[in-house]
Amino acid sequence: MNYEGLSDGQLWMLISADDRKAFGYSFKLYSKDLFRYGRKFTEAKEVIEDVIQDVYLDLWNKRKGTQIQQSIKFYLFTAFRREIIKRLSKLRKQESMDYFSPEALLEASYLEGLIKQQGERESNQRLHSAILRLSERQREAVYLRYFADLSNQEIAKLMGISVESVYNLIFKSIKLLKGVMVNDVQYQSK
Known part of the structure; x- marks a missing residue:
């Protein structure tokens, strides 16, 4: 079958x-x-x-x-x-998610695709730095939404938060990542 x-x-x-x-x-x-x-x-x-x-x-x-x-x-x-x-x-013997790895977020994904397109090692470092600025919850929400392809409703249930909180986590994460990347590119071109 x-x-x-x-x-x-x-x-x-x-x-x-x-x-x-x-x-x-x-x-x-x-x-x-x-x-x-x-x-x-x-x-x-x-x-x-x-x-x-x-x-x-x-x-x-x-x-x-x-x-x-x-x-x-x-x-x-x-x-x-x-x-x-x-x-x-x-x-x-710990209950928090302090061990949520930001490096793993750089696996074969959309973000890595952006890095390869730019073809610069510095771009990878900037992105890694930007990801480190995200909270553990933001990293998890971004991963679940864009890499695991779960809906915002599913992410909310999985993380035990409201759908509105998921939207906020993802929006703020993308805004921060975009801001860091754009500011770094503008700074380098000066």
Whole structure:
């Protein structure tokens, strides 16, 4: 069976009906996104991979009683975020997200594309500096919106904040990034 044309609802119906191939397809479809998202929290690949496996194993074990309200991707990101924070909190004995890595935000993405287009090493440094000026919450919101392609409503639920707060976080982040990049370019051309 070809799973590529199925909606998340159809795919979930097959998974909840014990279709292991559909479940494998969902792993193939979303595990790389989960791994990239995990890199925002830690560089420990083994921890990220363990959490992904645990989330998928838990989903398979609870497939009969689980109702996925929005999308499989959103469900997985929510479960993954909760589990990675819990795991890292246990490992590091801290509860905050101080370890949200700004360097990981520079992965193969739109921002990296801008850097390559400009073809300058300084551009990378300016962007990195600008990203460091964002709060952890801003970095996470930008990543979820532009790299994980979640809706503002999904981000709000995932981060436990209002949709209006998501809009504000993203707007202020983009404004800050744009301001830093434009000011640096104007400064260099003088």
